[in-house]
Amino acid sequence: MTANTEHPSLLDLPPLSAEHFAAVEDKVASLLRTRCDVVAMQGEALLPLEACIRAAAPRGSTALNVVTGPYGETFGGWLRSCGAEVVTLTAPFTGAVDADEVARALRAHPETGLVSLVHAEAATGNTNPVAEIGAVVREHGALLMLDAVASVGAEPLLPDAWGVDLCVIGGQKALAGPAGVSAVSVSARAWDRIAANESAPRRSCLSLLDWKERWLDGGRKALPHAPAQLEMLALEAAVDRVLAEGLDSSIARHRAASAATRAGVRELPALDAYVTRDQDAAPAATTLRVPADDLDARAVVAAALTAAPGVPLQAAGGALAAEVLRVNHYGRSADRAVVLDSLGALADGLAALGVPGAASAGDRAREAAGAAWESALRA
Numbered sequence: 001m002t003a004n005t006e007h008p009s010l011l012d013l014p015p016l017s018a019e020h021f022a023a024v025e026d027k028v029a030s031l032l033r034t035r036c037d038v039v040a041m042q043g044e045a046l047l048p049l050e051a052c053i054r055a056a057a058p059r060g061s062t063a064l065n066v067v068t069g070p071y072g073e074t075f076g077g078w079l080r081s082c083g084a085e086v087v088t089l090t091a092p093f094t095g096a097v098d099a100d101e102v103a104r105a106l107r108a109h110p111e112t113g114l115v116s117l118v119h120a121e122a123a124t125g126n127t128n129p130v131a132e133i134g135a136v137v138r139e140h141g142a143l144l145m146l147d148a149v150a151s152v153g154a155e156p157l158l159p160d161a162w163g164v165d166l167c168v169i170g171g172q173k174a175l176a177g178p179a180g181v182s183a184v185s186v187s188a189r190a191w192d193r194i195a196a197n198e199s200a201p202r203r204s205c206l207s208l209l210d211w212k213e214r215w216l217d218g219g220r221k222a223l224p225h226a227p228a229q230l231e232m233l234a235l236e237a238a239v240d241r242v243l244a245e246g247l248d249s250s251i252a253r254h255r256a257a258s259a260a261t262r263a264g265v266r267e268l269p270a271l272d273a274y275v276t277r278d279q280d281a282a283p284a285a286t287t288l289r290v291p292a293d294d295l296d297a298r299a300v301v302a303a304a305l306t307a308a309p310g311v312p313l314q315a316a317g318g319a320l321a322a323e324v325l326r327v328n329h330y331g332r333s334a335d336r337a338v339v340l341d342s343l344g345a346l347a348d349g350l351a352a353l354g355v356p357g358a359a360s361a362g363d364r365a366r367e368a369a370g371a372a373w374e375s376a377l378r379a
């Protein structure tokens with residue numbers, strides 16, 4: 001037998017005990033300040049997101065799907081495939097949805113039983129006022145499902161105080177963990193409605209009810225199957241690190257990264273913030289529009305990465321790819337030096353593409369960003 005010397009922490013792991021598994025769920029609950037049940041489904045966040053929708057959208061029911069970016073569009077497809085009647089409320093991707101618009105949609109469709117909402121979308125760079133929307137949904141009586149993958153650890157997230165019934169988080173954004181770890185909190189109200197839904201998945205990887213019946217109801221003494229220990233250990237390590245830093249300080253870093261990026265970009269030619277108002281900008285990522293007809297966002301990203309390999313820049317996906325790029329200042333990249341280097345790389349990239357004034361704008365952008373970083377931390 002060959003000794004495992006190259007990946008000692010990946011192989012030969014003992015199984016994770018039920019006690020340890022429950023302790024990881026409890027750490028997630030404390031990160032979310034929730035008293036609800038937390039279920040760790042040990043998959044990429046799309047697993048609990050789809051599980052929530054299939055559990056909470058009975059065939060023939062009505063769901064209000066709020067779309068402020070591509071994830072909202074994905075939810076609409078799942079809701080329709082559940083046989084739900086889908087009411088779509090679309091807000092401009094450059095802003096946020098307003099709680100009054102949600103209230104109007106619920107008045108127009110009083111039979112709505114589920115509202116699905118994305119808190120922050122890294123892809124479009126916007127964030128929604130969940131506290132206000134949650135109050136409206138609670139008053140109406142529908143369940144509220146929230147995709148908080150891109151907000152957890154980056155901005156305040158209080159599912160219990162805000163009336164969120166199903167809150168899905170993932171490890172791969174502000175928590176700086178790997179993709180493949182996720183969790184969902186489930187309110188008592190949500191469990192009641194899921195149990196009453198005959199078409200909710202049962203005996204399936206997508207089943208929240210299986211976790212309730214085979215894990216939670218038995219007092220979390222025995223796991224229904226062998227847990228994915230790498231994922232659970234990674235989730236635990238990611239949550240531990242954020243709790244050790246202090247959740248407030250993680251949130252402050254992300255807020256400062258957003259403010260700094262937005263301030264720096266004002267000094268750069270050929271780029272504008274894609275999200276119009278500061279308060280609608282997601283602390284996890286800043287999206288930038290490339291308004292010039294003769295410039296492509298993908299070319300700007302490629303030139304910037306040539307100037308400074310490794311800065312967290314990315315072209316947007318799908319329909320926005322030519323026009324929008326992202327500064328992914330989440331996790332370890334919610335860092336003053338990383339943000340300043342990203343802005344410097346954009347200036348260098350624009351200069352390499354021949355944009356007038358770009359070469360001299362880099363230093364101004366870094367300076368403005370640094371000042372905005374400090375003033376955001378003082379605020």
Ligand SMILES: *Cc1c(COP(=O)(O)O)cnc(C)c1O
Nearest residue numbers: 045071118120121122147149150
């Ligand atoms: C990043 C993200 C996810 C997770 O999806 P991946 O593309 O697989 O990383 C889910 N929801 C939102 C809103 C996200 O920003």
